[in-house]
Amino acid sequence: MVEISKTKALEIHCKLWEIRLFELKASELYKDGTLPGFIHLSVGQEACAVGACLALNRDDFITSTHRGHGHCLAKGADAKAMMAELAGKETGYSKGRGGSMHIADVSVGVLGANGIVGQSAPLACGAAYTAQVKKTGQIALAFFGEGASGAGPVHEAMNIAALWKLPVIFFCECNRYAELSPFDVHVSVPNVSARAKGYGFEGVTIDGSDVMEVYSSVLKAASKVRQGMGPILIEAKTHRWHGHYEGDPMNYLDRSERDPDNRIDPIQRFESDFAETLELSPDDLLSSKKKALALVDQAVEFALSSENPSSALMMEDVLS
Amino acid sequence: MVEISKTKALEIHCKLWEIRLFELKASELYKDGTLPGFIHLSVGQEACAVGACLALNRDDFITSTHRGHGHCLAKGADAKAMMAELAGKETGYSKGRGGSMHIADVSVGVLGANGIVGQSAPLACGAAYTAQVKKTGQIALAFFGEGASGAGPVHEAMNIAALWKLPVIFFCECNRYAELSPFDVHVSVPNVSARAKGYGFEGVTIDGSDVMEVYSSVLKAASKVRQGMGPILIEAKTHRWHGHYEGDPMNYLDRSERDPDNRIDPIQRFESDFAETLELSPDDLLSSKKKALALVDQAVEFALSSENPSSALMMEDVLS
Amino acid sequence: MNQSNQKDKKDKPLKYYSAVTRAFREEMIRNENVVLIGEDVGESGGIFAQTKGLFSEFGPDRVRDTPIAEAGFTSLAVGAAMTGLRPIVEIGFEDFLTACMDPIVNQAAKLRYMLGGQVKVPVTMYTFGSGGLNAGPQHSQSLAAWFSHVPGLKVVMPSSAKDALGLLKSSIRDDNFVLCLMCKSLIGSREPVPQENTEFLIPLGKAEIKRSGEDVTIVAVGAMVRQALAASKSLSGEGIETEVVDPRTVSPLDIDTILESLSKTRRLIVVHEAMSPCGIGAEIIAQVVETDPQLLECAPLRLTPPFAPSPFAPCLEKIYLPDAEKIASSVRTMMS
Amino acid sequence: MNQSNQKDKKDKPLKYYSAVTRAFREEMIRNENVVLIGEDVGESGGIFAQTKGLFSEFGPDRVRDTPIAEAGFTSLAVGAAMTGLRPIVEIGFEDFLTACMDPIVNQAAKLRYMLGGQVKVPVTMYTFGSGGLNAGPQHSQSLAAWFSHVPGLKVVMPSSAKDALGLLKSSIRDDNFVLCLMCKSLIGSREPVPQENTEFLIPLGKAEIKRSGEDVTIVAVGAMVRQALAASKSLSGEGIETEVVDPRTVSPLDIDTILESLSKTRRLIVVHEAMSPCGIGAEIIAQVVETDPQLLECAPLRLTPPFAPSPFAPCLEKIYLPDAEKIASSVRTMMS
C-alpha cells in the first residue's frame, strides 16, 4: 500500500462520506419532488471518485459523465453550488441552466459532467493537449463507464492520445451496468482494460471498491503520464447501488442483487481495512463523517434558500 | 499453400490483370479529361481484392471504400457498367449519379463503394446481421484502410460484431498511407490486427502482396465466421502505387518511394512465385492477361459510347 | 382516406408509449423481417417501458440490445435494410441523433440514389425529443428541421397516442428511412385508439386538421398540438375560432392542407419547440408567401423558444417553451 | 467599419486557398495559443495546399496531423479551447461534418451556457463544401442551415479570397465556435487583397452589398455570389439593376441589411446551393414577411437545387446547381 499521511487519510474518509451523504440527500430530495429533471447517482462507487481525484493535483483536469457528483466533489467542487445547481437555483454552478449532468468548476479543474456518453474521453484529451503544448505539467483524467467504452469517440480519443502521447488517464468505472443492461451487452471481453494493448499503452484492472488501491494506481499512472510517457487506461470494477436514474424500478436486477446485504460498501471497507493502519481512531472517523454531514446539510440549506434564476439568465452566456 | 484448381488459378490471374488494366485505363482517361470528379486507384493492391473476394461465395457480401474498383471487380461486378459509371453515363451502375466512389452490384453481393471513411465496417455488420437472423449462411466482408481504423464507427462495428458473434470479416488494407500521411500518423502500434484482442476475437497480419496468402487466409476465416464463431480481423500489408487521388503530386513521398523500381508488384509475384506450382504455362498467363485486356477495352468502348443520363434521372430513386 | 378521423365506440384509451409497443408488436407479427434494435430495447423493455414484452415474444434475434454506439448500429441497420430486413432503431433521446448523422444523412438518405435504385433502405428510427421535463440542454432538443433539409428521408412527429400508433405502423411499412420524432412530454398521455389488430394506418405525408376554425390557422407540431388545442378551446370562449393543423409528417410537408386552411383564415401562426432559424416554421412561411404573397392579411408569426439552449431550471424552461397561454395571447394580438 | 469595401492600389491578387494559409499564419504569429489540427494539415500542407508551410514554420505542437476521427478531434479541440488554446480545426469536406455533430452541437455550442459562463470555446472550424466539382452525393453538400438552427455557434461563408482572409482572421479572434464553410469551386479563384500584415478583418455578423441596384435584391451565399454578380452584369445590359447582398455570416444573420435593400427593390430572390426546405432562404423569407408582410411587391423566390442528392454526372450537376443564367432568367421572370 502506498504511504499516506493521516491528514490525507482523513481527507479521503471525509470525502467518501461527503459524496455518499450528498447523493443520499439528493435522492431524498428528488423523491419528494424538490429536485427536478433527471438524476444519476454514484452511491456505491465513491472509492473511484475519491481515490482518483485525490491522486491528482488541484490544477490537473478531470472530465466527467452523467454520473458525476462524486467526481466533482472529489476534485474539490463546492457542495453548496452543486446542490443549488441540482435544485435549479441561480447560485448553482450553471446558474440553474445545466442541472445535475453539467456540474463544473473550472477553478479546481472540473471541466464538467456531461450528458453525452463517451464525450468525457476526447474532451480530456483536449485539456491534455493544452498542457502538452503549453508545457504546464498538468494532466487530465477522463471518467467514463464500461458502457461508454463501446462508443466511437472513446476509441478515437484513445487512439489520438496514444499517437500524440498525451498526458491523459482514461479511468473506466466499470459498475456492471449501462442504463438497464449488464456488462456483457456492452463489452465482449472480461476487462475493458484489454483495449489498451491495441493502442500500445498500459491498461490495468483494479478493485474500484478499494479506495487505497484506486488512489495508488492513479498516483502511479499520473506520475508516468506526467513524464510524457503517453496515456494509461485504468479500469476500476465497482458497484452501482441505485438505479440508472433516480426512479428506475430496476426490474433488471435479480433478487440477490436487490438484497442490500449483498452490497459492497467502499466506505465500510476503508473503515474496516485501513483505519487501523492509517491510525484513524473511531473518534477520527466519527468526526470526519460529521464534518461531511455538516457540509451536506449546509449545501441543502444553501440550495433551498437560494433564489430561482431570473429570466434574464435564460439568454445569458449563449455566446461570449 | 492452399490447394486450388488450375481454373481458379487462371481466374485469379485474369482478375489481377483486369483490375490493373481497368485502373490504369481509368488513370489515363482521367488525365485526358474524359473521366470527371475524383478517382482513387488501388494499383499495387490488387492481390488484396482478388485474394479476398475469390475466397467468398457469390452470394456473400462485401462493402467497400473510396478505393473500391478492385473490390467490386473481384467480387464480380461488370467492368462495363463500372467504367460507364466512372464516366457519368446512364448505363453506369448508379445511372451516372454516383461515380467512382459509389459502385455497387447487389446481384453479386457488392453493397457499394463508399465515400465516407469507416462506414464499410458497420454496413457490413448489417449484412451479416441479416444473414444471422435469416440463417442464410452468408457472410460479409468489410474492406477498409489503416486510416479508417482510427474512426469511431469501425470500433463500434468491431465491438458489436464481437458481442453479437456476427459472421463478418474485417479486412484492413494497410497500404502505408491515408491520404497524404503515413501509417504512423494514424496507427500507434505496428499492426492494426492488434486491435482484435481487445474485443476478444482473432486478428492476423498477412502479406497483402501475396494473392495466395490473402486467398487462403480469407478462406480459412470465412469458414470460421460462417460457423458462427464470430468475426475475424485480417490486416493485409500492401502498397499503393498511385497517389491518394489521381492528380495527387505525392510530395510526401521520398525519392526511393517514388522510384518505380522499388515497387512491389503483386501480379509479378504471382506469376513468378506460383505459375509453376499451379501449372500455368506462359501461354496460359498471356491468354488470361489478354482476356483481361479485352474486358477492359470493351468496358471503355461501352462507357464512351453510352449516353449521358437524361435529366429525368436526377430526380429518380430519391425515395422508393 | 385519413383514417385517424374515424372514431369508434370500441376505441380504448392507450398511452403514448404503449402505442409504440403495440405498433411494433403488430408489425413484427405481420412481417418477420421487422426487427428492433437499440440501447435497452431488449429484456429490460426500455427506459420508458416502450418495448416491454417484445423481447420475450420475439426473441433475441429480432429484438436486440445494442451497446452504446449510435453511429455503428444505425449504419448496421442500414446495411441490414439493404439486405432484406426492415429494422426499427431506437435512439434514446433526440439529442443523440448528433452521434449518428452520417449513417442517416450520408448513407440511408443517399444509398438508393447513389446505387442507381438497386437497394431500398426500409429503416424506421424513433427517438424521444423535445422539452418539458427539465432535462436540460443536452436532453431536450427538437431537430426535425435538420432532417427536413435532407432529401431521401421522411420525418414524422406523432402528437398523440393514436398518431403514434398509426404513423409508426405506416413508417415500418414504408420502404424508406423514416425518422419518427416522439415527444417525451407526451409519454404518459393517453387517447382512445382503434382496437388491436385493426388495420389502423395513418398515411405518411398527410396533415390533419385537429380542430376547425375560421379566424387563425395554427400549425403546431408534436407536443405543441395539445397546447394549440387547449388555446383554441379558451379562445373559442372569447369568440375567436382557430384552426389547428398538425402536419404529422414534416418531410415531405403537406403544404396543400395548410394553404387550404389559410385560404379561409388568412392568418398564420406556427408553433414548435424547435429553434426558429431555419426551422419548420420558416419553411412553412416561405412556402406560403412563395405560393401567394397576398394570401396572408397580416404578418405571420413563429412561436418558438428564444434562440438559446434549453435551460434546466423549471422556472426558466416554463418561460422558454411555447404553451397554450402564449399561443392564446399571440392569437389575440393577431386578431386585434 | 466594413473594411472590405476599402480598396487599395497596393492590393495584390491572392488565391482563395492561399487566403486560408495567410489568415492562419498571421493569426498564429499574433497569438501563440492558436493551433491548427486536422487530417493532413501538417507536413503535407493539405489536400488543396491550404496549409502549406505552416508545419515547418510553427512546428508539430501547433500544427498537428490527426488520424481520421472527426468526432474525437473536434471534441479534443473543444477541450483544448476550454483550457486556453484557440484551435483551428479542419474538416476536409463539409459532408464529413456529419461525423462530428455531437462535439459541435452538444458540446461547443452549449458548454458556455451549461457551465454558467465559466468557459469560452474559441474554436474556428473550416471545411470545404458545396458543388461544382462533380464530387458526387457524399462530397458536395451545403449544410449551413443545420448550424444556423443551433444557438451558441456562428457560421460564416466566404464567397471570395478577400472574404476568406478577413472572415477567417475575425473567426480566429472570436471567442466562440465559428464554423467557416468554404466553397470547393472557389479554391483556385483569385482576388486582390490588402497586403500582408495589414490588420484586415471583416466583422462577423455583417452582410455586404456586393453590387447596388434598384430593381431586385438577390441574396446569395458562397459560390453563388459570383454567379449572382455575373447575372447582374448581363441584366444590367438589359436595363435591369439588381442588388447583390452577401450575408457573409449566415448565423447570426444580418437581416437589417437585407431589409434595407428590400425597402428599395421590394423584390427578393435568394440563391444557395443548399437544399430549399428549412434552408437559409426559408429563414430570410420568413424574417422578411414577419417584419413587414407588405414589403415585397411580388412573391419571393428561392433558387436552389431540386430536392435530391447532388448527382455526379457533369451534365446532371450542371442542371442541378443554380448559376448565372438561371439567376438572370429568374430575375427576368420576376420583372415581367
Ligand SMILES: Cc1ncc(C[n+]2csc(CCOP(=O)(O)OP(=O)(O)O)c2C)c(N)n1
Ligand atoms: C451518446 C449517448 N447515447 C446514449 C445515452 C443514454 N445513456 C445515458 S447513461 C447511459 C449508460 C452509460 O453507461 P456507462 O458508460 O456504463 O456509465 P454508468 O451509467 O454505468 O455510470 C446511456 C446509454 C447518452 N447519454 N449519450
Ligand SMILES: Cc1ncc(C[n+]2csc(CCOP(=O)(O)OP(=O)(O)O)c2C)c(N)n1
Ligand atoms: C469520415 C471521413 N473523413 C475523411 C475523409 C477523407 N478521406 C478520404 S480517403 C481518406 C484516407 C483513408 O485512408 P485509408 O483508410 O488508409 O484508406 P486508403 O485511402 O489508404 O485506401 C480520407 C481521410 C472521408 N472520406 N471520410
Ligand SMILES: [Mg+2]
Ligand atoms: Mg456502467
Ligand SMILES: [Mg+2]
Ligand atoms: Mg491506407
